[in-house]
Amino acid sequence: MSFLNNHSDGKKMVDKVFKAAIKAKEAKDKFGDDEVVDATLGTLFDEDGIFVAYDSVWGPYDQLDKVEKGRYARSIQGNPLYRDAVYKWLFGENEMPAEIIVSPGGAGAVSATMHNVLNPGDTVIKPSQGWGPYKTMANEFELKLDSYNLFKDGAFDIADFKDTLTKYMNIQGKVLAIINDPCHNPTGYTMSSDEWDQVLDFLNELSKQGPVVIINDIAYVDYSTDPSWKDHFLKYRNLAENVMIVITFSLSKTFTAYGARVGASVVVSSNKEELAKYKDAAIYSARSIWSTCNNSVMELFAKITTDETLYTNYINEKQYYIELLKERSRIFINECASEEIELYPFKEGFFATLKVVDDNEKEALNLRLQKSNIFTVEVDGGLRVALCSVPKRKLRGLARKIKKCM
Template sequence: MPKISNKGQVIPASPIRKLTPFAEQAKLDGKKVYHLNIGQPDIETPEGMLNAVKNIDFKVWAYTASEGTLSYRKKLTEYYNKLNYGIDPSNIIVTTGGSEAITIAMMTCLNPGDEVIIPEPFYANYNSFAVQSDIVVKPILSYIDNGFALPAISEFEKLITNRTKAIIICNPNNPTGYLYSKEEMQALKELVLKYDLYLFSDEAYREFCYDGREFISPMHLEGIDDNVIIMDTVSKRYSACGARLGCLITKNKEVLQAALKFAQARLSPGLVEQIAGEAAVDTPDSYFETVNKEYTHRRDILVNALNQMDGVFCPNPGGAFYVVAKLPIDNADKFCQWILESFSHNNATVMMAPATGFYSTKGAGVNEVRMAYVLNTTDLQNAMTCLEEALKVYPGTVEQEQVAASVQS
């Protein structure tokens, strides 16, 4: 029998989805499963976006331009320039989700064997995209004890070689919810200028910043226009994950010309999605204000509940809608499977994502889980009660000192 490719063998399974069979079996067994594993918001998609789809009136469902329709790119320009990005439609390539924006950016800017530095834990699919693009991820650890702040620039410099071509950040961060400060962004700017690197910025969670904290994009930093690649999506902003609509933005003309060739190779982004996306730009600010308040409330419920549990620590994130929590367990992968397979409280259980899948460093995140606070507050509270009861009876519960020792060894 023919063999699959090396890429097919080494590409990692998603920590977000790999436990789905166990969750489905739990449901077949009659359990209610609280899904904290995936960032699928339950917030309603803006009405204007849905109405645009319902009212579509065309005779031929045709291709669009490879870079996206001009009308949608013009509308996107309005959105980004309200945020002071200073762009025009020619700076935008519309993509099939944020995922395609990331893969096109990697293929455009990096050669096989080139290295990209990413603070970890990081969005698990960066590893998968890197495998597809034949590039090497060089992880740099951030730590739960200080809320996953940006590692010291001196630590970045230790990793830089003649193969280093880019740094990737996700801001606010998935999976940690950390929001990079102006000082941290300025430090990154100086680093990429010093070593002539690309700075890829995944901004899927731009709208989700809490407690009055300021969002800073590389687009707000002067002097690095040719270094910056923005990767974005409508998935989270408009609670429209199924639209699969994103974009790549840069002021670097050479990057745009090369990226367009990759966009041409896949023909075009979807027409219906762009019609919906164009309407979405007119979503009133009140929508985001309401959503922000709701997520802030959910975050507070989740973080407070976690930190009241014995042996649990969870930093308070400044953005996105995720937390990474440290639990008194021997192994997150085992625990997340066990709680689905072997535990229920009031005939319910919880699905979480083991944090090991968000690290590249071996042994990191072994006692950490990622949770998405995308459920209503009642379900969140019930899920936390369920988790607390599970930790009381999990056979692999350990003291934190033991976990720390196992990671170091």
């Protein structure tokens, strides 16, 4: 007999990222920071190993009235100024058939989408290399999980993507699939415009058989090296009526506001009736699960994005770290190539991933790296290296150290 229901009895959270981070901290306490490479946490650290919290964000936050910091949000859907700011942040002055519902980070938006789109027992489709909590969320809502192969010949595997989604459309009459782009976690891949065109053409065709919903997880969008990347969203205006895309936006990375837990489901569909139904369902879920989100950071986002001086300060500070990430990635990617270490295709972002397909081999290599005071995170098909948290001095020579452990 258990106090828990059948679904919850036996659940236990073991987060590989935080587990690895704890081991890295223990090593630093024992051997000293200089002797340890901690490539575990997906948060920005500067060249001195200090957590980055943007002055251009948290300075203006200190100027917010205490009432704004303490009060409830103005709406379960999200403060109107915040929703307007998110819309303009993603779409500019372009008209898009979209509804916006605030969420606790991007994770809340991904989770709510799974909850509202599929029935228990249905299958959600993720990339073969992907963020670990996708699995946790699926299990929480009693969903099954399958993967499409992410890469073939160094590019997006459009053939397997099509095959996998078609398979589940035939089984359940509806599909929900996740595309984490740009700056994919954990590989650092960003899809080309042509790859997206192929995906969207296929979705429109597949939707003739039933509803198609895509989660476009854009957690790292504001670290793309292409400042025009958001023009990509204009492609969504050409979706068939039976296609919906839920863009999951997060201020965690965009504003270095990880702990503030503010993001949004940005739902795009030309089907006005279904769009309105989805908005209503998402608001209902919000009230039943987290109620309202952080009022002060919603107000802060609106304030910074509408004040020319504050906005310019923010963009300049963020650009410094985009350039730093580019420098760090150049060091690591080039040295891995010299050492003939195979990585998944990398273009930009917070992470790169060593390709180790065999799980036993992956676990063994990870243990050998830990004994050499190199801490990574085990992910599907490899070991993730968080370039965002490792200073350049520690990245130089890291590939050679990894090679010695292989």
